[in-house]
Amino acid sequence: MRKSIFTLAAVSAAALTLSACGNEAADADGDGEISAEEASDAMSDIKMTPGEYEVKASFTEIEVEGMPEAAKKAMLDQMGNVPAQKMCVTEEMAANPGAGMFGGAEESGCTMDKLERSGSDMEVAMTCKVGEMSVVSNMEGTMEAESYTMNIEQTMTGGPTGDMKMKGTVEGKRVGDCPA
Template sequence: MRLPILPLIALSAALALGGCGSGKSVTATNESVSGVAKKVADAGLKFNPGRWDSTMKFVKMDMEGMPPEAKAMMSKILGKDRTFATCLTKEEAEKPDAKFFGQADERCKYDSFAMGGGKIDAKMTCKAEQGMQTMTMQGNYTAESYQMTMSINGAGPQGKAMSMEMQLNAKHNGECTGKEEG
């Protein structure tokens, strides 16, 4: 089964990679993805380029009317770590654009966004093929690591209610090797 919210994982990872808490912060309300990206860049919150090793874990997953065989399949991935590595180039780190922050502007908007002092707290609403989805993100970051909890609620396949929660942890791990996934 293809989950419509998986592109948002990249968004949360990108947001959490902000530079160390040097007193700089960004807040936004009812703002586009590109608007938040511009505010982050204008505030001078820098991103640490190089290889980032990440671990993602689904903590909760529930979909209305899910067949028993699908529930059994999903129960096998709950609580299991999935690891991956990404490469953030120097250019991407210095000038993050809207694509760096996830889905296209016409599909998502920040209801609220706050990043600074080593903390991030955001709520985003996205239009998906099945209907609206709301994603909340809370976490902590430094220049070398981040921890993030995301909750996603809204319409899943065939417009039925779905909710999920996942955790992301990442650590900067030196230079890119060319073997990263993104």
């Protein structure tokens, strides 16, 4: 399964349109990994508003091992101007926002390392394996019923351009009903 770093960031964060409450640490069995079942249990009281969400990701820092400054600047300029993506959150997804909503479903190649909520604040850490590449994502931010802002830090190793670190922001908001 091939996924770009932007896709991993956007898909991971797009579903964070959550209204979180309580203070939850999802690793119920203490094994250091959050299973799909544990994530689903920790998020069982979260209520999302179904509908179409517009997601914008912008990266403000990038470090690429061995890449010339001009090439890094061009990459950062391109990643800072990524068009908004739209995502439909169905009634079923809104009623059951388990680990799959974060890209943490077992079949996705991603594992959730951390999922904590307190009020409208949330922290998520996950590791995704795509072939020889590994992407570690740490996200924290604020979610409301129909919008969110998440700061994201990603570290990629084993990729074709060498090791890469990126920092940015993913913002999303509900823009209406899903198209028919």
